Amino acid sequence: MLSVIQFPGSNDDRDTRFALKSVLSCAAELVWHKQGELPPGTSGVVIPGGFSYGDYLRCGAMARYSPVMAAVRRFADAGGPVLGICNGFQVLCESGLLPGALIRNHHLHFVCQRVHVRVEQALAPFTSRSHAGAVLQLPIKHGEGAYFASPELLGRLEAEGRVLLRYCEADGSVTPSSNPNGSLGNVAGLLSEAGNVMGLMPHPEHAVEADFGGRDGRAILGSLVDAVTGGQS
Amino acid sequence: MTLVEPTVDLALGREHGLTDEEYADILRILGRTPSFSELGIFSVMWAEHCSYKSSKKYLKTLPTSGDRVLHGPGENSGVVSIGDGLAAVFKIESHNHPSFIEPVQGAATGVGGILRDVFTMGARPIASLNSLRFGPLDDPLHQHLLRGVVEGIGGYGNSVGVATVGGEVSFHDCYRGNILVNAFSVGVVEEERIFLARAGGVGNPVMYVGSKTGRDGIHGASLLASAEFDDESDAKRPTVQVGDPFTEKCLIEACLEVMRTDAVVGIQDMGAAGLTCSSFEMASNAGTGIELDLDRVPQRESGMTPYELLLSESQERMLLVAREGREDQVREIFARWDLDAVVVGRVNDDGRMRIRWQGQGVVDIPVDPVARSSPELDRPLREPADRLERHKLDVASLPPELEPEKALLELLGSPSLGSRSWVYEQYDQLVQANTLVGPGGDAALVRVKREDGSATLKALALSVDCNPRWCWLDPYTGAQAAVAESARNVACTGARPLALSNCLNFGNPEKPEIMWEFAEATRGMSDAARALGTPVVSGNVSFYNETSGRAVYPTPTIAMVGLLEDHRRYAVAHFQREGAPIVLLGNSREELGGSEWLAQRRGLEAGHPPSVDLEYEARLADLLVTAVAEGCVSTAHDVADGGLAVALSECCMSGEAQIGAKVELADSIRLEALLFGESTGRVLVSGDDLDPLLVLAEAHGIPARRIGETGGRRLVVGSGTGPAWIDVEVAELAKQWKRAIPAVLEEDG
Numbered sequence: 001m002l003s004v005i006q007f008p009g010s011n012d013d014r015d016t017r018f019a020l021k022s023v024l025s026c027a028a029e030l031v032w033h034k035q036g037e038l039p040p041g042t043s044g045v046v047i048p049g050g051f052s053y054g055d056y057l058r059c060g061a062m063a064r065y066s067p068v069m070a071a072v073r074r075f076a077d078a079g080g081p082v083l084g085i086c087n088g089f090q091v092l093c094e095s096g097l098l099p100g101a102l103i104r105n106h107h108l109h110f111v112c113q114r115v116h117v118r119v120e121q122a123l124a125p126f127t128s129r130s131h132a133g134a135v136l137q138l139p140i141k142h143g144e145g146a147y148f149a150s151p152e153l154l155g156r157l158e159a160e161g162r163v164l165l166r167y168c169e170a171d172g173s174v175t176p177s178s179n180p181n182g183s184l185g186n187v188a189g190l191l192s193e194a195g196n197v198m199g200l201m202p203h204p205e206h207a208v209e210a211d212f213g214g215r216d217g218r219a220i221l222g223s224l225v226d227a228v229t230g231g232q233s
Numbered sequence: 234m235t236l237v238e239p240t241v242d243l244a245l246g247r248e249h250g251l252t253d254e255e256y257a258d259i260l261r262i263l264g265r266t267p268s269f270s271e272l273g274i275f276s277v278m279w280a281e282h283c284s285y286k287s288s289k290k291y292l293k294t295l296p297t298s299g300d301r302v303l304h305g306p307g308e309n310s311g312v313v314s315i316g317d318g319l320a321a322v323f324k325i326e327s328h329n330h331p332s333f334i335e336p337v338q339g340a341a342t343g344v345g346g347i348l349r350d351v352f353t354m355g356a357r358p359i360a361s362l363n364s365l366r367f368g369p370l371d372d373p374l375h376q377h378l379l380r381g382v383v384e385g386i387g388g389y390g391n392s393v394g395v396a397t398v399g400g401e402v403s404f405h406d407c408y409r410g411n412i413l414v415n416a417f418s419v420g421v422v423e424e425e426r427i428f429l430a431r432a433g434g435v436g437n438p439v440m441y442v443g444s445k446t447g448r449d450g451i452h453g454a455s456l457l458a459s460a461e462f463d464d465e466s467d468a469k470r471p472t473v474q475v476g477d478p479f480t481e482k483c484l485i486e487a488c489l490e491v492m493r494t495d496a497v498v499g500i501q502d503m504g505a506a507g508l509t510c511s512s513f514e515m516a517s518n519a520g521t522g523i524e525l526d527l528d529r530v531p532q533r534e535s536g537m538t539p540y541e542l543l544l545s546e547s548q549e550r551m552l553l554v555a556r557e558g559r560e561d562q563v564r565e566i567f568a569r570w571d572l573d574a575v576v577v578g579r580v581n582d583d584g585r586m587r588i589r590w591q592g593q594g595v596v597d598i599p600v601d602p603v604a605r606s607s608p609e610l611d612r613p614l615r616e617p618a619d620r621l622e623r624h625k626l627d628v629a630s631l632p633p634e635l636e637p638e639k640a641l642l643e644l645l646g647s648p649s650l651g652s653r654s655w656v657y658e659q660y661d662q663l664v665q666a667n668t669l670v671g672p673g674g675d676a677a678l679v680r681v682k683r684e685d686g687s688a689t690l691k692a693l694a695l696s697v698d699c700n701p702r703w704c705w706l707d708p709y710t711g712a713q714a715a716v717a718e719s720a721r722n723v724a725c726t727g728a729r730p731l732a733l734s735n736c737l738n739f740g741n742p743e744k745p746e747i748m749w750e751f752a753e754a755t756r757g758m759s760d761a762a763r764a765l766g767t768p769v770v771s772g773n774v775s776f777y778n779e780t781s782g783r784a785v786y787p788t789p790t791i792a793m794v795g796l797l798e799d800h801r802r803y804a805v806a807h808f809q810r811e812g813a814p815i816v817l818l819g820n821s822r823e824e825l826g827g828s829e830w831l832a833q834r835r836g837l838e839a840g841h842p843p844s845v846d847l848e849y850e851a852r853l854a855d856l857l858v859t860a861v862a863e864g865c866v867s868t869a870h871d872v873a874d875g876g877l878a879v880a881l882s883e884c885c886m887s888g889e890a891q892i893g894a895k896v897e898l899a900d901s902i903r904l905e906a907l908l909f910g911e912s913t914g915r916v917l918v919s920g921d922d923l924d925p926l927l928v929l930a931e932a933h934g935i936p937a938r939r940i941g942e943t944g945g946r947r948l949v950v951g952s953g954t955g956p957a958w959i960d961v962e963v964a965e966l967a968k969q970w971k972r973a974i975p976a977v978l979e980e981d982g
Contacts, residue, residue: 141391211800
């Protein structure tokens with residue numbers, strides 16, 4: 001069962017549950033942030049998008065102190081898969097479960113667009129349904145999605161192959177003009193050192209039905225579903 | 234604490250915006266001089282914004298009922314059945330004055346207010362639209378206002394988790410001193426779970442939920458929204474409220490949760506005139522009275538007077554009447570969302586509002602005379618002296634358009650007709666995962682889900698429209714056209730237009746010419762809404778959009794809601810494949826009056842707006858609904874501002890893949906009217922096989938002609954003989970169109 005964490009101000013929580021449960025037929029439940037433990041039977045965690053605590057102070061800065069985050073950390077430390085989408089990515093960075101930070105878009109506007117991202121590696125539990133070099137079309141919607149890290153950190157992430165998704169053109173080429181927010185290295189999605197925690201700014205849950213933004217998001221969410229249900233890998 | 238308050242007399246009444254007659258009425262109703270708090274209550278409840286005293290007479294003439302109408306005007310929002318036990322709840326409302334004074338917060342709180350009007354009825358808001366009108370975009374002030382308003386709408390809507398899926402943005406000199414910010418929101422509710430603003434059940438607790446009360450927004454509705462602007466208007470900035478979308482999000486979830494229990498008797502948001510308006514309306518609707526203890530009201534700052542507590546327009550607050558004994562259940566749910574829920578009073582049975590503060594009675598007045606017997610005025614009307622002058626247009630003497638292709642590029646590259654993506658890309662268009670068609674098409678299309686999260690096959694089509702230039706030239710025809718266009722836009726998706734909400738933005742009603750415009754516009758709207766079978770179920774009137782004596786053009790914004798029964802079939806506004814036939818529904822007439830071409834290329838705003846045939850429009854909508862449902866039409870785009878050449882360009886450019894077209898037009902009318910005239914009732918359609926459409930069109934009595942085919946990289950428009958009038962790369966059209974707004978804001982490239 002996938003636990004979708006619900007903070008006050010989470011917006012894509014119900015959408016994520018809908019994508020997992022109604023579209024991808026995987027058991028998924030909302031878990032209130034004041035819970036000190038994840039529900040029994042949790043085999044994966046998704047931290048959804050939105051504006052937890054209104055994004056006041058700094059995106060994700062307050063959510064990291066919610067009781068449920070201690071449980072998420074224990075779950076991640078034990079090797080459980082944790083996926084953070086948009087605000088969820090920000091929460092994971094603030095929590096130290098992922099390195100670096102997400103800062104204000106370089107053009108200073110909130111941006112809602114469909115963009116292309118290139119899958120850098122096909123890896124369980126997040127991209128096993130895809131392949132290296134595949135180009136996915138996914139929506140982004142954020143004001144603070146520019147990935148930032150020190151040159152040393154960025155170099156290490158690249159060397160360790162932890163950049164999992166990169167903003168690109170439709171043909172897969174990584175260019176400055178395909179970078180919608182000023183992310184360093186066109187980073188759109190990132191993996192933890194142990195490989196079981198992923199954060200990404202694009203919204204795979206808004207790309208699982210053909211008429212509602214296409215189905216490319218299944219490459220990500222479907223991989224997670226496979227990992228927790230022992231499905232195709 | 235001793236209460237020291239100003240002495241109430243006629244002069245103070247006048248300062249509160251009350252007329253001498255109204256002040257005399259207050260003395261008569263009370264049989265004594267009002268207290269300061271009472272005077273404040275009368276002044277807000279009887280102000281134009283809350284009482285509709287100038288507009289009532291005309292609003293009564295609008296059609297408001299129909300088979301599907303569950304609740305019409307008078308509730309917080311209109312409620313229309315969409316079948317299978319579900320209903321759509323919607324309203325459009327203005328936040329013009331605050332947005333001009335303080336664009337970010339003004340627009341943000343406009344969104345917040347309209348969302349509360351929807352969820353207070355038990356509905357989860359699923360989508361928002363807006364209609365924005367600014368002065369010319371080359372004016373730095375209006376660039377600042379555009380940036381601020383868009384930031385405010387996005388900042389609030391994105392954070393609160395309701396998708397902004399469409400709207401309109403326009404620029405005109407008449408809005409230089411008064412911008413218009415009209416916000417629309419729609420929600421979905423189970424018919425069985427609709428909540429109303431009723432303070433029923435004597436002895437039931439009256440509970441205050443949401444944010445604490447501060448000193449913001451005092452007299453926002455009366456002093457700000459019910460008077461003209463002048464040079465001193467900046468001093469009114471403190472009357473603008475400040476929004477907190479995070480609290481609103483929590484409030485939505487907590488309210489919807491508490492409404493799933495049976496603890497709630499009635500609920501109302503504290504919008505204009507705050508605690509006063511909500512408590513009076515709830516008591517009046519139920520035929521009861523209320524006793525309030527102001528000391529229990531959660532307060533953000535200390536030392537607030539009863540007058541301030543009663544008139545504050547602090548945001549994100551609701552008044553809720555619970556069943557006696559269920560207070561703890563309500564408190565528990567709100568506590569989960571870290572929100573206050575406090576018993577501040579009780580429902581009584583004597584029809585009076587009794588308010589206490591620090592042990593003293595500060596208000597004791599009968600409910601109904603304040604809430605219901607507000608004055609109804611029959612203001613004088615007069616045709617504008619230059620009315621016939623406005624209609625003068627000698628089309629024959631206009632210099633011909635020698636460079637139609639250049640004209641097309643210039644029109645597409647102008648802020649009036651250019652792409653709005655700079656605006657709507659700052660809005661979350663996707664949250665709640667229901668968006669089939671987002672901004673940029675004729676109407677937005679959003680799927681309907683049940684509150685348990687399960688998807689249905691239904692979708693709602695949503696469009697907001699008004700052509701103010703037409704309304705200025707002829708408010709009767711202009712208002713008809715606004716209703717017809719919004720219905721046509723909705724029908725272009727395949728949805729059947731159901732009902733509408735209106736936001737009537739006008740100048741100072743004390744001027745007979747403005748009242749004449751208002752009377753004519755409501756008459757046109759009324760005729761059109763009847764003919765199209767789309768009753769008016771909610772709305773708002775915004776008068777006094779006037780600065781230093783100069784009024785905005787009459788702007789009766791129409792928000793139309795339609796129902797698509799099965800969203801597996803719908804049409805979009807852009808061409809979808811090469812080699813598909815293109816059919817034009819409707820006739821192009823020699824109508825250039827009030828057109829964008831005439832304004833931009835000849836510098837004239839004159840003539841009669843294009844005529845509107847309402848019976849024809851009803852048949853056209855029916856044809857579109859049938860044709861899309863039967864699967865023969867997959868592209869349908871309304872021909873509107875800029876005429877056929879602009880509409881064709883939009884069909885080519887606005888899809889993800891740009892697709893060209895070759896079109897032949899053989900009508901024997903002036904070239905300018907053929908390419909750029911704005912005759913109503915026309916729709917460009919395309920699909921794999923349009924033969925069944927032609928048969929359907931004949932049966933509906935709608936002219937339909939094949940005019941060309943999609944394909945290639947160019948848009949080519951000609952008569953079939955001689956050189957084409959327009960022969961241009963779609964990419965070139967798209968380049969002009971996309972940079973129209975960023976270029977002026979210097980944000981392109």
